[in-house]
Amino acid sequence: xxxxxxxxxxxxxxxxxxxxxxxxxxxxGLARAxxxxxxxxxxxxxxxxxxxxxxxxxxxxxxxxxxxVLRHSVSHVMAQAIMRLWPEAKLAIGPAIDRGFYxxxxxxxxxxxxxxEKIEAEMKKIVKEDEKIxxxxxxxxxxxxxxAEKNEPYKVELIQDLPEDAVISFYRQGxxxxxCAGPHIPNTGRIKANAFKLTSSTGAYWRGDSKRKMLSRxxxxxxxxxxxxxxxxxxxxxxxxxxxxxxGREMEYFTTVDVIGQGLPIxxxxxxxxxxxxxxxxxxxxxAHGYLLTKTxxxxxxxxxxxxxxxxxxxDGMFVLGDPKDETKxxxxxxxxxxxxxxxxxxxxxxxxxxxxxxxxxxxxxxxxEDSGEMHGLIRVRQFTISEGHLVLRPEQLEEEFxxxxxxxxxxxxxVGLLEDCTFRFSQWDPKNPSNKYxxxxxxxxxxxxxxxxxxxxxxxxxxxxIDEAAFYGPKLDVQYKNVFGKEDTLVTIQIDxxxxxxxxMEYVDExxxxxxxxxxxxxxxxxxxxxxxxxxxxxxxxxxxxxxPEQVRVLTITDRAVAYAAQIKEKLDAMGVxxxxxxxxxxxxxxxxEAQLEKIPYMLxxxxxxxxTGEVAVRDRRDGSTANMSYDxxxxxxxxxxxxxxx
RNA sequence: GCUGUUGUGGCUCAGUCGGUAGAGCAGCGCACUCGUAAUGCGCAGGUCGCCAGUUCGAAUCUGGCCAACAGCUCCA
Numbered sequence: 054x055x056x057x058x059x060x061x062x063x064x065x066x067x068x069x070x071x072x073x074x075x076x077x078x079x080x081x082g083l084a085r086a087x088x089x090x091x092x093x094x095x096x097x098x099x100x101x102x103x104x105x106x107x108x109x110x111x112x113x114x115x116x117x118x119x120x121x122v123l124r125h126s127v128s129h130v131m132a133q134a135i136m137r138l139w140p141e142a143k144l145a146i147g148p149a150i151d152r153g154f155y156x157x158x159x160x161x162x163x164x165x166x167x168x169x170e171k172i173e174a175e176m177k178k179i180v181k182e183d184e185k186i187x188x189x190x191x192x193x194x195x196x197x198x199x200x201a202e203k204n205e206p207y208k209v210e211l212i213q214d215l216p217e218d219a220v221i222s223f224y225r226q227g228x229x230x231x232x233c234a235g236p237h238i239p240n241t242g243r244i245k246a247n248a249f250k251l252t253s254s255t256g257a258y259w260r261g262d263s264k265r266k267m268l269s270r271x272x273x274x275x276x277x278x279x280x281x282x283x284x285x286x287x288x289x290x291x292x293x294x295x296x297x298x299x300x301g302r303e304m305e306y307f308t309t310v311d312v313i314g315q316g317l318p319i320x321x322x323x324x325x326x327x328x329x330x331x332x333x334x335x336x337x338x339x340x341a342h343g344y345l346l347t348k349t350x351x352x353x354x355x356x357x358x359x360x361x362x363x364x365x366x367x368x369d370g371m372f373v374l375g376d377p378k379d380e381t382k383x384x385x386x387x388x389x390x391x392x393x394x395x396x397x398x399x400x401x402x403x404x405x406x407x408x409x410x411x412x413x414x415x416x417x418x419x420x421x422x423e424d425s426g427e428m429h430g431l432i433r434v435r436q437f438t439i440s441e442g443h444l445v446l447r448p449e450q451l452e453e454e455f456x457x458x459x460x461x462x463x464x465x466x467x468x469v470g471l472l473e474d475c476t477f478r479f480s481q482w483d484p485k486n487p488s489n490k491y492x493x494x495x496x497x498x499x500x501x502x503x504x505x506x507x508x509x510x511x512x513x514x515x516x517x518x519x520i521d522e523a524a525f526y527g528p529k530l531d532v533q534y535k536n537v538f539g540k541e542d543t544l545v546t547i548q549i550d551x552x553x554x555x556x557x558x559m560e561y562v563d564e565x566x567x568x569x570x571x572x573x574x575x576x577x578x579x580x581x582x583x584x585x586x587x588x589x590x591x592x593x594x595x596x597x598x599x600x601x602x603p604e605q606v607r608v609l610t611i612t613d614r615a616v617a618y619a620a621q622i623k624e625k626l627d628a629m630g631v632x633x634x635x636x637x638x639x640x641x642x643x644x645x646x647x648e649a650q651l652e653k654i655p656y657m658l659x660x661x662x663x664x665x666x667t668g669e670v671a672v673r674d675r676r677d678g679s680t681a682n683m684s685y686d687x688x689x690x691x692x693x694x695x696x697x698x699x700x701x
Numbered sequence: 702g703c704u705g706u707u708g709u710g711g712c713u714c715a716g717u718c719g720g721u722a723g724a725g726c727a728g729c730g731c732a733c734u735c736g737u738a739a740u741g742c743g744c745a746g747g748u749c750g751c752c753a754g755u756u757c758g759a760a761u762c763u764g765g766c767c768a769a770c771a772g773c774u775c776c777a
Contacts, residue, residue, distance in 0.1 A: 163704070163705070164705095165705090166706095253705095253771070253772075254704095254705075254772090255704065255705060255706095255771065255772035255773070256703065256704025256705065256772065256773055257704080257772070257773045257774090258703075258704095258773055258774060261773080261774070262774080263702075263703070263773075263774040263775080264774095267703055267704055267773075267774095268704090268773095269704080269705090270704090270772075270773075272772085298769090298770080302712095303712080309768080309769080310768090311750065311751085311767065311768050311769095312767095314767095314768090315767090315768070315769090370775090370776085390777090419777080421776080421777080423775080423776070424702050424703095424774080424775065424776090425702065426702060426703070426704095426772095426773085426774085426775090427702090427774090427775065427776070428769095429770090429771095432777095433776075433777085437777075439777065531777090538771080538772095540772095542776080542777075543776080543777050544777080545777090546777065577777075580777065581777055584777070609737090611734085611735070611736055611737095612734045612735065612736095613734060614734080639733080639734070639735090640735090640739095640740085641733095641734095641735055641736095641739085641740065642735070642736055642737060643735090643736090643737060643738060643739070643740095644738080644739055644740080645737090645738095646737050646738055647737095647738035647739055648738085648739090649738090650737095650738055651738080657737085659736075659737065661735095661736055662736090663736080671736085671737085673737065678737075678738080680737065
C-alpha cells in the first residue's frame, strides 16, 4: 500500500503495516524518536495500522503534539508510582496541559515536596522497567464494574457521564490500568528518566466545581531531553525574576499594608507617576476620538443597582454601606462598574439621533469585593481604576463604532508594547448555565453574538471562543494577557449590550420622529491602570519605555566641583519637561552609577571637571552601559525624539 | 471561599533542646573629592504578623485571626 508523508512524498509499505513500521522504513533514528503520529490529521499511537492512501506525519518530542502524548503518558506513570506508594489513593483525572501535565488525586493530607521526590524516584523505576503500554476497550457495564472493583469512584463517575455510545478505552502498563482515551507512547522506557520533573502540589476541585471535594493536584513536566527540561526550568526561574509583584515592590512602585487590607495596594510615587502619565495620555487620545469626559460618583443608592441588575447578579461582589436587607433604611454601595452612572449623562435631557453616537469616557475607580484568595499584586485588586467608556448608538452605528473601539484599544496596547502578547477571546453566553446568570431573550443574545461575530470576522480578528464567559447583559470581546506565571487575565474588554438601555429608559428621537432604544457598547481602551502597570513591569522587567518611566535622566556629579554645572543641566532638562534628578552626594561615581543602574533609569549624565570645562555631557545608556560625550543640545535632541516617539 | 506554603529591623536572611534577638545591605553621622556597577569607620533601628492559651519562662509549643505567595474556584 501507499501512504503520503508530510512532505508530500509517497511511501510504499506492506499491507497491515503500522505507523511504527512506517517510521522504521523512513529511518531507524526516526523510529527511536517517534512518540506518536498524525494519521489523516488525527493524533494516533505508533501501533496504529495504516490503510491505503493514509497521510502520515510522525510526531517526536520536537512537535508540540508529540510532546503532549509523551506528557500524558508520563502522567500515567506518575499515577502508577503513586498507586504503588499509596494504594489507598483514589485517581481522578490526569491530562497533558500546555506546559506539562497534572494528575488529580484524592488522598488525605495531600502530598509534600518529600512525597514528590519519592514519587519521582518510583517513576524512574517504572521507566526502567520499560513496560509496554497497551490499549483495550470494554463495554459500559463491564468498564464500570472494572473500576468499581478497583475502588476508583471518580473513574466510575467519569464513565457514567460518558455518552451512551462512547467507546470506553483503557491503557495498561504493568500492574497499572487507567481509564483513558489516549493516545499514548508505546512503552514506558521511551520516557527519559532525567527529562521529567514534578514541579508542585496544590489543591483542585473535583470537576472544577467549588462545591465538590478538593483533591490534590500534582503538576509536572516532561521533555525528550534533559537539556530541554533544564532550559525550561531555567526559563521559569527567569520569568519569576520579572514578576511585577516582586520587582514592583522592590523598585517601590507599590506596596501593601496589613492594616489597610487585602487587595488594596498603596501606589507609591513611582507607580502613581506612571499611572498618571498613562491616564493623561488615554484621556487626551479619547478626546481626540470624540469622547466626552465624565466624572461620576463612586457610590449610589441600592435602587440604582436594582435597575441595572447588579443588585441581583452581583451583590456578593459589592461593598455595601448599610444593611442590604433593610428596605426601610437608605442603603448605599460602592460602584463595581460605571455603566448606570454614565447612563445618567445620556439621560440628562431628551436625546436626538443627532446626539449619536455619544461616546462617553471616564477614568473610573471601581470597587469589587473579591474573595480573599483571588488577590494578586496589582493584577487582581479590590479597588482599581479603568479607562472606562460607554458608547450610546443607533443600531446601524454598532458595527463601525465597535471597530473604532477595537482600533483604539489596539493603538493604545501597541503603543505601550503589550499588543504583541495579547490574545482575543470572544466571550459568549451559555444558554444552559444553571445559575440563571444571563438576562434577556435567546433572540437578543443570538442577535448580539452574531453581530459581534460578523464584526470580528470582517476585521479578521483571530480569536478563541469562551463559552459562559459573557457578561450578564451581553457578549464580550476580551483582550487577554498572560502574566509571568502563564496565568491569563483580561486587559481590555469591548462588550455589546442590548438590554440595559431599555432598563434605564434610555431613548432617542429618530429621524422619523419616533422614540427608539439605543444600543450600548461598554469598553475599555487601556483597561485597568493597575493591571496595565503590572504587565508593563513584567514585560520590561522593570525598565519601562522612556516616555513612561518615572525618572528619565539622572545627573551624577563626580566631585563637588561639578555641582553647579549639574544644576545648570538639570534646569535645562526641567525646562523641556524631562523627569530628572541630580545625585550630588559625596559618593564615588561607581556607587552612584550602580544605584541608577539598579533603578533602571534610562540615561545617566556623568559630570566632572572635564564636562564642566567643555560644556559637554557624558551620557551613559542604561541598556548597554555604553558612554559617549556629546553636547547637551545633541543629547536633548536625541532624548526629545525618543520620548516623543514613545520608543520601547 | 477552598488546598498548601510562608510571616524575625526598610530589604535579604541566621537564631541549636523553650531561658527574653544577630548579620549583611539600606538609613544616619564622621572622614575621604574620587572618571563609569558597592570607600572606610562609627551610630541608631526589632513588643519576633496580631490575639489568646500551655509554661516559672514562648520568636520557638497549641489554638484562633490577619497578611503575603502558588494553585483551584470566581473575575476587569
